[in-house]
Amino acid sequence: MIRLTDVGVKYSFNKKRIEFRTAIDNLVLGRNNKKAAKGEFWALKGIGFEGAKGDIIGIIGSNGAGKSTLCKVLSKLLRPDSGEIQVGGEISALLSLGTGFNKGLSGKENIYLNGMMLGFSRRDIDKLYHEIVEFSGLDNSFIEQPIKYYSSGMKARLGFSIARCWPLKY
Amino acid sequence: MDSYIKELIKRRDLLIYLVTSGLKAQHRNSFLGYFWWLLDPLLGVVVYYFLVAVLFGHGGEAYGVYLVVGMITWRWLSTTTMSSAKAITGQSGIISQVYLPKIIFPLGTSLTQLVNFSFGLVIIALFLVYFKIMPGVEILWLPFIMFIQQLFLLAISLTLGYISVFIRDIENVLSHLMRIWFYSSPVIWEADRIPAKYSWLIDINPASAFLISYRNIFMHGSNPELLKLLLIGTASIIVIGFMIYYYNRNEHKIIKAL
Numbered sequence: 501m502i503r504l505t506d507v508g509v510k511y512s513f514n515k516k517r518i519e520f521r522t523a524i525d526n527l528v529l530g531r532n533n534k535k536a537a538k539g540e541f542w543a544l545k546g547i548g549f550e551g552a553k554g555d556i557i558g559i560i561g562s563n564g565a566g567k568s569t570l571c572k573v574l575s576k577l578l579r580p581d582s583g584e585i586q587v588g589g590e591i592s593a594l595l596s597l598g599t600g601f602n603k604g605l606s607g608k609e610n611i612y613l614n615g616m617m618l619g620f621s622r623r624d625i626d627k628l629y630h631e632i633v634e635f636s637g638l639d640n641s642f643i644e645q646p647i648k649y650y651s652s653g654m655k656a657r658l659g660f661s662i663a664r665c666w667p668l669k670y
Numbered sequence: 671m672d673s674y675i676k677e678l679i680k681r682r683d684l685l686i687y688l689v690t691s692g693l694k695a696q697h698r699n700s701f702l703g704y705f706w707w708l709l710d711p712l713l714g715v716v717v718y719y720f721l722v723a724v725l726f727g728h729g730g731e732a733y734g735v736y737l738v739v740g741m742i743t744w745r746w747l748s749t750t751t752m753s754s755a756k757a758i759t760g761q762s763g764i765i766s767q768v769y770l771p772k773i774i775f776p777l778g779t780s781l782t783q784l785v786n787f788s789f790g791l792v793i794i795a796l797f798l799v800y801f802k803i804m805p806g807v808e809i810l811w812l813p814f815i816m817f818i819q820q821l822f823l824l825a826i827s828l829t830l831g832y833i834s835v836f837i838r839d840i841e842n843v844l845s846h847l848m849r850i851w852f853y854s855s856p857v858i859w860e861a862d863r864i865p866a867k868y869s870w871l872i873d874i875n876p877a878s879a880f881l882i883s884y885r886n887i888f889m890h891g892s893n894p895e896l897l898k899l900l901l902i903g904t905a906s907i908i909v910i911g912f913m914i915y916y917y918n919r920n921e922h923k924i925i926k927a928l
Contacts, residue, residue, distance in 0.1 A: 617768045619681070
């Protein structure tokens with residue numbers, strides 16, 4: 501169960517900081533500019549909906565409409581500045597593939613790192629590891645190499661199979 | 671705060687993994703590989719030994735040991751401080767995508783440096799053998815001093831890690847502050863040579879408490895500066911406790927500022 505009531509997310513620009521920086525710039529460069537500092541920006545305002553178990557909800561909007569911001573609110577990344585959010589159960593979100601890949605580490609190590617970031621324990625990942633490698637179709641020799649040697653297609657495949665294989669409940 | 675600590679404990683696998691994989695990734699592509707773990711601290715000592723003992727002709731008989739203990743202690747302190755300013759800002763890719771207790775990053779950074787320091791201890795041991803200095807039973811204080819220093823560094827890195835998200839200037843200022851701190855601490859100069867007028871410099875400096883304590887147990891066969899260490903430890907624990915509370919309340923602001 502997910503319920504959002506009148507959720508809003510605000511990004512505020514630090515007015516004082518911008519003013520201070522402009523003042524320093526003016527002092528150094530000897531000019532007298534005035535930069536208008538905009539105070540705040542609501543990325544989400546008055547969002548409310550409900551989702552029950554088993555629902556599949558699609559969110560459509562143009563660029564900058566706030567789809568990702570909404571997802572970030574749902575996954576606890578952002579705390580709403582107004583309104584309320586109620587979530588029964590656990591939410592794990594996958595906002596983009598290949599999150600937090602460390603280029604210097606091997607494919608295998610990145611699978612573990614990624615899983616742990618999503619909150620799985622080492623033992624959980626041990627069980628899933630072979631499935632992930634198999635689904636990605638990556639060669640066994642490549643999986644031990646740092647992923648900076650991967651082609652972009654290989655990286656995408658690894659990212660996708662990591663995302664696909666975590667046991668998510670619907 | 672309880673649930674925050676529980677969440678952190680749940681993520682201990684990740685913490686361990688961040689530390690070990692960070693250590694491995696450090697030198698993976700170099701020709702000398704893991705050998706750098708020993709070479710890094712050693713080269714730092716060699717440079718200053720050349721400067722002070724060879725060029726300036728200062729330093730007593732066992733100056734090599736004096737310097738190596740000082741430099742390796744200092745290295746732990748400075749690398750932790752410097753890297754903790756980047757601990758959270760450097761992970762913006764991860765932080766903006768997955769929910770994690772943010773405190774895990776400065777925590778991981780300071781634990782990584784603890785491992786680096788342990789390799790430094792090997793260098794110290796080599797110097798002690800070479801200069802034929804045999805530490806007494808006081809060496810048993812070593813884990814205690816390290817524990818206090820770890821607490822001290824943890825307090826620093828939790829604080830710096832958080833603040834530097836909002837005030838990016840800290841990274842720039844820090845390298846200069848560290849240099850001032852370096853020269854005002856008895857790392858390359860000898861603590862007992864300081865004029866009485868300036869001895870307060872040593873008294874108020876937590877770094878000198880560590881430096882003197884390590885040298886006491888390694889070289890002089892005497893006890894560490896217990897009172898000062900306990901004082902530093904207590905203060906650090908208070909700061910750490912406050913920072914855990916503070917992260918719990920305020921860490922959601924980090925993602926907006928990154």
